[in-house]
Amino acid sequence: MQKTNPPPPDSGFGDASIAGLVPCYNEEITIGKVVRDFRAALPQATIYVYDNNSTDDTARIAREAGAMVRSESRQGKGNVVRAMFEDIDADVYVMADGDDTYPAEHAPAMVEKVLSGYDMVIGDRLSSTYFTENKRPFHNVGNRIVRKAINTLFDAQLNDIMTGYRAFSFTFAKTYPVLSRGFEIETEMTIHSLDNNLRLYEMPIQYRDRPEGSVSKLATVGDGIKVLSTIFRMIREYRPLPFFGATGFISIVVGLLLSASVIADFWRTGLVLRFPTFIGAVLFIIAGLLLFVAGIILDVIAKNNRKAFITQCNGFAYLHRANRS
Structure with missing residues (x-):
């Protein structure tokens, strides 16, 4: 170099x-x-x-x-x-x-x-x-x-x-x-x-x-x-937790909105009249929970990467001072 x-x-x-x-x-x-x-x-x-x-x-x-x-x-x-x-x-x-x-x-x-x-x-x-x-x-x-x-x-x-x-x-x-x-x-x-x-x-x-x-x-x-x-x-x-957390929250909200009408029908008739809508609502909720969990895991990894970066910076700073002296 x-x-x-x-x-x-x-x-x-x-x-x-x-x-x-x-x-x-x-x-x-x-x-x-x-x-x-x-x-x-x-x-x-x-x-x-x-x-x-x-x-x-x-x-x-x-x-x-x-x-x-x-x-x-x-x-x-x-x-x-x-x-x-x-x-x-x-x-x-x-x-x-x-x-x-x-x-x-x-x-x-x-x-x-x-x-x-x-x-x-x-x-x-x-x-x-x-x-x-x-x-x-x-x-x-x-x-x-x-x-x-x-x-x-x-x-x-x-x-x-x-x-x-x-x-x-x-x-x-x-x-x-x-x-x-x-x-x-x-x-x-x-x-x-x-x-x-x-x-x-x-x-x-x-x-x-x-x-x-x-x-x-x-x-x-x-x-x-x-x-x-x-x-x-x-x-x-x-920023994985805010990113995946927000995405997961939106997915859960969509799932709850879809399931609300199905639950209302069941409350009124005692029957699940729209199985496709119900299945879609459950999938949205599950996807939202998975996104939220993924955000937590990736957030921990990101914090560990920051710790490793600080250690790397300290090492380079020490070597630089040693070379100058």
């Missing part, structure tokens, strides 16, 4: 090593400026550009601008992030998109927050200029829906769930299980952090829309569906 070079003594961050991570796909218009900006903002950092099968001059321009350029053949931002976290060792990771929508001048403050003890620093676009700069109204609506859903389900108060501008600690990068393949990676990161009670810090940042000629790789409908699917999947995995 690549170890970033330690910063010079007068860098302001002591001997901490910093890696700038820029996932890229066909960003030749903006990547040169992004690399130069982040090198100026974090002169002690090594800037890595991961080229995700670009068909333009992204890799060449990034290399000429001073970045370490690597390739990731598995298409999708989630796959690129997975490769970055596997390949690179650093005390702090700062990740930004290669489309020049995130100003590099916020990076030093984000690094300071990670060095002060936070696991992940979130660059909050939505509290500043996102809704005025972003020209894609469906993206604005989608951000609001996702934010409301996750904050409600995880009892949180985050402003920006899907920002691509983040900073991470070494322990977070090495213990975060990257499962998503595409742009839903940011949503997965946020839910993972909330469920495991990690130390998060939201920092308002300025956001600017893509410059003329730069084209977004986001498919509003397709990637929106993937994000919603990710939320659904992670709620099922991280």
Whole structure:
């Protein structure tokens, strides 16, 4: 694995090593400026550009601008992030998109927050200029829906769930299980952090829309569906008791409603007049009870997984301190 070079003594961050991570796909218009900006903002950092099968001059321009350029053949931002976290060792990771929508001048403050003890620093676009700069109204609506859903389900108060501008600690990068393949990676990161009670810090940042000629790789409908699917999947995995309990409760209620009319007929006539309805009602009630029991079992497993994750994080933090000393 690549170890970033330690910063010079007068860098302001002591001997901490910093890696700038820029996932890229066909960003030749903006990547040169992004690399130069982040090198100026974090002169002690090594800037890595991961080229995700670009068909333009992204890799060449990034290399000429001073970045370490690597390739990731598995298409999708989630796959690129997975490769970055596997390949690179650093005390702090700062990740930004290669489309020049995130100003590099916020990076030093984000690094300071990670060095002060936070696991992940979130660059909050939505509290500043996102809704005025972003020209894609469906993206604005989608951000609001996702934010409301996750904050409600995880009892949180985050402003920006899907920002691509983040900073991470070494322990977070090495213990975060990257499962998503595409742009839903940011949503997965946020839910993972909330469920495991990690130390998060939201920092308002300025956001600017893509410059003329730069084209977004986001498919509003397709990637929106993937994000919603990710939320659904992670709620099922991280909050199994509310998920299966609610489903089971609905099933039981349906069964009771169906059985009510059958019971009323039996009370009046002494006969079960509608056996199919009665059998269906019993099946709904049994299914609801099974779902509820499954939720309890999976909830215990999820809690044990959280315990194992804490132990894993402690182990990585200890090894990291030992290697630095």
